[in-house]
Each structure stands twice: as C-alpha cells, then as structure tokens.
Amino acid sequence: MSSNKTKQTYVSTFRIQLTPSRSTQGNVAGQKVQENGQTVRTTTLKNRMEQTVTSEDMSAPVRPLEAPQFEKPLEDCSVEEGCDITLQGVITGSQPLTVSWLHNxxxxSFGNSSFDGRIATLVVRECLPEDAGAYTCMAENGxxxxxxxxxxxxxxxxxVLRNRRFLSGSW
Structure with a gap:
C-alpha cells in the first residue's frame, strides 16, 4: 500500500528587539566612562542553565574628526619672469589630511608640492608668464x-629693467 500523506511543514518566526535602558547620566546601562575617557561596557545575560554570564568590552575614547581649516590661508603675490614663487598655507584638522593643488x-602638474602634516607648500621655479593665475590648495579628511x-x-x-640697462649702456 502506498500512502500519499504529505508532511506538513511549519515555519516559526521569532523576533526580538533589544533596547538599552538609559541611566540618569545619559549613558547606556552597563556602560561606564572612566576618568581617562575610556568606555567600559558590561553585558550580563542568563544562559539556558540559569547561569549568569558577564562580559566586558573596553573601547578607546571616540573623538569626532575635526574638519580641515586654514589657520593661515594662501597669500596673493607677484612674480617676475625667471624667478621662483612659494605658496604656503597652514592647515589644522584631524589626520590623515590629503592636500592637492590646482592652477586655474x-x-x-609642475612645481614641487609638500605637506608636513601642518604646512602645505607649492614651489614653482623659474616662472613663466603662463604660471600666473589662480592657485588653490585643497585639504580634505573624513x-x-x-x-x-x-x-x-x-x-x-x-x-623692463634689463631693457633699460641695455639702452642706457654706452655705444
């Protein structure tokens, strides 16, 4: 005899939402901020055998990233042909900072740029007329x-001075 009984399948869904209770000081229950700024979280649970299990999680103090700012911005300047220019700005903000330079x-894609973590510098040697224009230093972090x-x-x-010297020379 054959039996065409189909097995019944049951699906069970269990949902749980854990919401931490807040203490009067605004910290999550079981969380302490020590004097050194370090946060210690303590979690206490009971397992199936009614045993209490406790764990501690120590984490470093979290500091928000400080956006970059120019403490000393770039300054406008004039340059004679064949001379060097140095543009410099002092930047503050959380590291790591990424610095890039734009021209117009x-x-x-020319000159020498450097950044020591605080001072951004661009040096252009033996300037030509086409080196004139707007220079922008961009600083970025998270x-x-x-x-x-x-x-x-x-x-x-x-x-002009060279031409004057030439013209004022004796013949």
Missing part, C-alpha cells in the same frame, strides 16, 4: 573639505 581650476586660493600675477619689471 586644473590639477598642478571630517570635511576646505580650500584656500591666491592670485599670482606676472610682473614685467625685471624685463
């Missing part, structure tokens, strides 16, 4: 982004 809105800009003007004084 495009990435700088907390935010900021920038500082400066105008670099090309000055023709040096070439």
């Amino acid at each position: 809105g495009g990435a700088v 907390g935010g982004k900021t920038s500082s800009s400066a105008a670099v003007n090309h000055s023709k004084e040096k070439s």
Whole structure:
C-alpha cells in the first residue's frame, strides 16, 4: 500500500528587539566612562542553565574628526619672469589630511608640492608668464573639505629693467 500523506511543514518566526535602558547620566546601562575617557561596557545575560554570564568590552575614547581649516590661508603675490614663487598655507584638522593643488581650476602638474602634516607648500621655479593665475590648495579628511586660493600675477619689471640697462649702456 502506498500512502500519499504529505508532511506538513511549519515555519516559526521569532523576533526580538533589544533596547538599552538609559541611566540618569545619559549613558547606556552597563556602560561606564572612566576618568581617562575610556568606555567600559558590561553585558550580563542568563544562559539556558540559569547561569549568569558577564562580559566586558573596553573601547578607546571616540573623538569626532575635526574638519580641515586654514589657520593661515594662501597669500596673493607677484612674480617676475625667471624667478621662483612659494605658496604656503597652514592647515589644522584631524589626520590623515590629503592636500592637492590646482592652477586655474586644473590639477598642478609642475612645481614641487609638500605637506608636513601642518604646512602645505607649492614651489614653482623659474616662472613663466603662463604660471600666473589662480592657485588653490585643497585639504580634505573624513571630517570635511576646505580650500584656500591666491592670485599670482606676472610682473614685467625685471624685463623692463634689463631693457633699460641695455639702452642706457654706452655705444
């Protein structure tokens, strides 16, 4: 004899939502902030055999990331052809900071840039007239982004002085 009895399948869903109770000081129950700023969390549970189980989780103090800011922004300057320019800005904010330079809105592909964790520097040697324009230093970290800009003007004084010397020379 064959039996065509189908087995019945039951599905059970169990949902639980744990909400920490708040203490009067605003800390999560079972959580203490020590004098050194370190947070210690204590969790106490009962297992199936009615045994109490306790665990502690010590974590480092959490500090929010400080967005970068220019403590000393870039300054406008004038440069004569063939001379060097140095643009410098002092930046504060949480590390790591990423610094990049723009010239007239495009990435700088010339000069020497450096950043020591506080001072961002761009040095352009033997400037040409096309090196004039708007320079922007951008600083960024997980907390935010900021920038500082400066105008670099090309000055023709040096070439004018050279011409005057040439013209004023004796024949």
